Amino acid sequence: MPDRTALVLGCGAMGAATARLVIEDTRFKNVVVADRDLQRAEALAETLGSPVTALELDCRQEDRVTRSLGGMSVVLNTTGPFSRDTLSLMRTVVEAGVPYADINDDVETLQSVFDSEYLDSLAKHRGVGVLPGLGANPGQTNVLAGHMASRMDIVEEVRFFMVNDAIYHNEAVWRHRLALFSKPALLFDRGRWT
Structure with a gap:
């Protein structure tokens, strides 16, 4: 069985639902739920049980995000609003060579993601996928x-x-x-x- 770890950003309703889906996926051995409010992350981790651990992480702090990516197989971003700092977070994750997906539903932000030649070339160079806009x-x-x-x-x-x-x-x-x-x-x- 693969030893994959998913980092789920955001511990609200969508983050909790995403973490539950990842837990059910046998390809993942570990799930880390991260939120800028550590108590919220810990409460979700406790509710979901093993193999979920909690992490305090503010997605706007690039250096902390970079440090948190060690050992991660994928980042699943459910934080919002997506109009704030989404491109810089994506860039940080992709620069670390980690695949990225989000539930971004902000049209202007999605447009800037799709128009970013830098992000596209960076993802190709690092060999990782970027899947924005997976929300309903x-x-x-x-x-x-x-x-x-x-x-x-x-x-x-x-x-x-x-x-x-x-x-x-x-x-x-x-x-x-x-x-x-x-x-x-x-x-x-x-x-x-x-």
Whole structure:
């Protein structure tokens, strides 16, 4: 069995769900859950049990992030807001030669990631994958809509509705979600934004 370790950044609802998925994956021997609030990370690690350990880590502190990457097989970023310091965090992780994925759903940030020739060449040089935007919006939702539309003769309109029973304790989350659904959608097609 491989001796892989996943570093999950962020111990909120999405970080907890991500950590649970990694625990179920037999390819990973260890999971480290990291948050800038150590008590939050420890509480999640205790809830999930072995093989999960907690780490205090502020993603905005590049030197601490770099030190935390030793022995990591992948970084799964669930922190937010993604409009803040995402590119520098990605660069730090990729420079260390560690694959990176996130649930980034900030369109402008995703656009800057896809437009970054430096990040692209760095990832290729280090031989690591970078998978941003794995969240439900705008990631999977618009991909699914595009796939469904490609199977139809004519598509006049696509509408998205957000229905969930999640309880958000932070008004910023609702503001962010509503902003995502109120703007015209961007499409990255054949290497260009349209």
